[in-house]
Amino acid sequence: MAEASPAKKLKQSVKGYLYNVSPLKDPQKSYFDATLQHGSECSKVVVFTPQEHAQFQNAEKNRSPVNLEDVILQPSKESYGKMNVFYTHSSTMSCICDLGDTFNNTLPAEHQEITLAELPKLVTKVQRVNIIAKIMQEEHKGNSVVWDGRYLPRTTYTVADTTAYISLTVWCEHNITIGEWYRITNVSMKQFKDKTSLTTTKDTRILNIPSQGAAVAVEVPTETIxxxxxxxxxxxxxxxxxxxxxxxxxxxxxxxxxxxxxxxxxxxxxxxxxxxxxxxxxxxxxxxxxxxxxxxxxxxxxxxxxxxxxxxxxxxxxxxxxxxxxxxxxxxxxxxxxxSHNPLNAEIKSDEVVCSLKLPTKVEPLEDSDSVFYSPPDLGLFSSSQQKKI
Structure with missing residues (x-):
């Protein structure tokens, strides 16, 4: 693929195979994206002509080599050292007879998983990666406003593999179980003050997989004061x-x-x-x-x-x-x-403590905090018997 100066936004022509053509994007449905395989590399294509969505889908289905003309090339913010292809209203797509190379099902290489210990070594500031990790614990849960103005649920987990552990922020609700292993694709990596973290994107996929062995020990700094x-x-x-x-x-x-x-x-x-x-x-x-x-x-x-x-x-x-x-x-x-320091809220550990609290004989013993809470028993019969004694 020819390189261009992003400042000048020179229009270029690129050739390759299309795949991963996405649906039209909500809410305006004004664009969609795809991946272009050219030689031994892959680039993201962003298409701003939704009326050509069917044409791109047909090219992917038929594995037709295509030529994208008058497109704009800009450095990718997601993959270091790569270029994104912007297909605008002045761009055109045509099918060509022979590209010289066949479609390679083993690409792209960036879809392969990377270990958590390797993440800090990546020099790019924003990078999408794929990982295999075990969900170790939930750090905190809440909601936040995202870039498009929506207020979405957000849960931060500590995840680990056999090499290291890291913080992962998961947007929206997902069926995630603590202690299970997952293959997580298209997560965004960020580095702030020498600390690396991961966050899910709109393209992230989370798939439960069998155990991958023993994960590293996790030490999350939590304190109560x-x-x-x-x-x-x-x-x-x-x-x-x-x-x-x-x-x-x-x-x-x-x-x-x-x-x-x-x-x-x-x-x-x-x-x-x-x-x-x-x-x-x-x-x-x-x-x-x-x-x-x-x-x-x-x-x-x-x-x-x-x-x-x-x-x-x-x-x-x-x-x-x-x-x-x-x-x-x-x-x-x-x-x-x-x-929190009231003795009545403390855990009862012995009969001696029970006596010191002077609990009434008719009061049910306190259950542990992890127990399921049930409604109190119907005391109507007990109350009526007391009335009879009176």
Whole structure:
């Protein structure tokens, strides 16, 4: 493939075989993508002419060698040292009789898995890779706004193979089981402050596979501290019925417009979400900075569903000494420190402890926290017998 200066955006002609032609992209269905195999390499093709989707599908089905003319070449942000092919409205595709090479089913080489220990050695800042790993534990779970404005569920796991372990963020809901092995394709690798992490993309596929052996030991820094909240910064936003982030919303306005849905909604039908950054003062010296989402914060504060940013901050500042569990600078659990140390909430380990608590003889013993909770028994008969004694 001929190279071109991305600044000049010179139009080129490329030849090869098409495969992995995607469906039309939602929500506007204004483009689709494919992969072009040329020689011993493969390049991503982004097509901005949806009316030619059937033509690209036929070329893939028939394994016809094609010539893409007047396309734009730009460096790939996903694969270091490679070029993406942009097929615009001025580009054309034609089938050619003989390319000289046959379609190679063993390509592309980048679809092969890479070990977790090799990931930090990749020099590119953004790279899509394939891995085989075991889901070791769940770090934290929440929701976040993605690049297209949608508010999606997000779960961060610690995954490991036989060489290393790493943090993997999985967007949307997936049927993932802790302790199982998975083949995970088309995940994006990112490096921030010398720390490598992975995140799923719209093209990611997660497939459960048999055990691949013993994974490396995992050490995730998690700590639980007693602390006082001395600082808070709250960012609140609103979500429409289709989970789009709404900007520049006025809560007092009766309606709000969602550009993604192209629909006006009642403001009362939207949902307010918020995230917080807290400054925590432990009982020991030092200040800890950590973030949290509303799913973690709401159970411990008292505010109305449509509370303002200032009301949320005041409620956070009014909290007593709290017991906070932090994983990778993210608060995963927060509770009143006085309640967490209440002897009545402690685990009963012996008959001697039971006697010291002076429990009534008719009270059922406490179950372990991991047990399934059932409704209390019907005490109607017990109550009636007491009345008879009276």
């Amino acid at each position: 007693r602390c006082e909240i001395i600082g808070a910064n709250v960012k609140n936003f609103f979500i429409c019925l289709r989970k789009h982030n709404l900007s520049h919303i006025t809560p007092s306005s009766p309606t709000v417009y969602c550009p993604s849905c192209k629909t006006h909604y009642k403001t009362s039908a939207t949902t307010m979400k918020f995230s917080v950054h807290l400054d925590l003062k432990p009982e020991t010296e030092g200040i800890i900075h950590a973030c949290a989402e509303d799913e973690v914060i709401m159970p411990v504060i008292t505010v109305k569903p449509n509370a303002s940013r200032d009301e949320i901050i005041q409620s956070l500042m009014a909290l007593p000494t709290m017991q906070v569990t932090i994983c990778n600078n993210v608060i995963v659990k927060i509770e009143d420190a006085s309640e």
